[in-house]
Amino acid sequence: MNILFVINPVSGGKDKADWEHAIQAFCQQFDHTAHLLLLTGHADDSLLRDQVRAIRPDRVVAVGGDGTVKLVAEEVLGTSTPMGILPAGSANGLAFELNIPPVVEEALSVIVNGDIEAIDTICIDDSDNCLHLSDIGMNAQLVNYYQQNNWRGKLGYARGVFRVLLRHRLLKVSLQMDDKVIHRAAIMVVLANARGYGTGAVINPDGKLDDGVFEVVIVRRLSVWALLKMFWQYSPFDPSVVDIIPTKSVHITTRRKAYFQVDGEYRGRVTEIRATIRPGQVKMMVPKKPA
Numbered sequence: 001m002n003i004l005f006v007i008n009p010v011s012g013g014k015d016k017a018d019w020e021h022a023i024q025a026f027c028q029q030f031d032h033t034a035h036l037l038l039l040t041g042h043a044d045d046s047l048l049r050d051q052v053r054a055i056r057p058d059r060v061v062a063v064g065g066d067g068t069v070k071l072v073a074e075e076v077l078g079t080s081t082p083m084g085i086l087p088a089g090s091a092n093g094l095a096f097e098l099n100i101p102p103v104v105e106e107a108l109s110v111i112v113n114g115d116i117e118a119i120d121t122i123c124i125d126d127s128d129n130c131l132h133l134s135d136i137g138m139n140a141q142l143v144n145y146y147q148q149n150n151w152r153g154k155l156g157y158a159r160g161v162f163r164v165l166l167r168h169r170l171l172k173v174s175l176q177m178d179d180k181v182i183h184r185a186a187i188m189v190v191l192a193n194a195r196g197y198g199t200g201a202v203i204n205p206d207g208k209l210d211d212g213v214f215e216v217v218i219v220r221r222l223s224v225w226a227l228l229k230m231f232w233q234y235s236p237f238d239p240s241v242v243d244i245i246p247t248k249s250v251h252i253t254t255r256r257k258a259y260f261q262v263d264g265e266y267r268g269r270v271t272e273i274r275a276t277i278r279p280g281q282v283k284m285m286v287p288k289k290p291a
């Protein structure tokens with residue numbers, strides 16, 4: 001096989017030299033050709049597009065966190081080329097959701113020998129694609145602080161949590177789904193394709209990546225303790241303060257500008273979002289299901 005590995009050298013705050021050695025060793029052993037593309041953080045999408053055109057790979061593999069997974073997914077979106085993940089980010093939300101092993105040799109084996117699962121994407125404002133979780137409000141504010149200050153790891157999240165707790169505001173939101181309109185005061189609203197954040201919080205217990213719908217999760221309140229737990233341990237949200245509504249599309253408006261993030265990438269402050277499910281858009285390599 002011709003395999004293109006798209007490596008984010010800064011994800012997870014870890015050096016990727018060991019990953020590169022493991023990739024080369026594995027591909028040599030099993031007679032595959034490995035092409036390595038190192039991201040720069042600038043115009044990576046066109047760099048990747050050129051490489052895919054030149055190499056015509058059998059697999060394109062994201063070596064990084066959810067941001068790198070999103071970059072690769074947007075390249076293979078709607079095509080028959082499967083993508084894989086080597087989880088090398090700080091949180092690895094989608095890899096965790098898909099049960100992709102964190103051990104590099106095991107994850108490589110999934111890329112070559114695993115099953116192909118066609119997963120949905122949430123198309124946002126006709127221009128952005130969410131594979132995992134997007135949200136407006138408190139978590140997006142946290143992502144903004146985290147990226148602005150280049151904080152990485154759990155200590156970075158903790159610093160962000162304290163700053164967000166001092167500065168966040170309740171959002172007044174209106175959500176239109178089909179012909180139903182809901183008005184709420186909320187701390188955050190999540191567009192959830194997946195079940196939970198890579199850090200451990202299960203926001204959407206019944207979420208499935210390939211069911212043709214996504215869930216709108218309205219978090220009405222969040223205690224300091226719940227917010228801290230969200231980033232420290234695998235735990236469900238308190239269902240009494242959360243509304244979960246499955247849908248194929250939603251139009252969200254907020255009275256004031258709200259922080260917005262897509263798959264861990266901060267997108268600025270918005271007052272309006274339109275989101276629609278796009279079923280089965282990305283062919284993802286996942287561990288073989290037991291027969």
Ligand SMILES: Nc1ncnc2c1ncn2[C@@H]1O[C@H](COP(=O)(O)OP(=O)(O)OP(=O)(O)O)[C@@H](O)[C@H]1O
Pocket residue numbers: 008009010011012013039040041042064065066067068069088089090091092093198264265
């Ligand atoms: N060489 C580079 N230098 C600086 N930034 C880069 C570089 N390559 C990619 N990036 C940026 O890294 C971000 C994606 O990081 P990614 O999500 O893969 O890792 P992470 O933040 O460690 O993981 P996670 O999302 O799981 O927390 C993107 O914003 C991308 O532009």
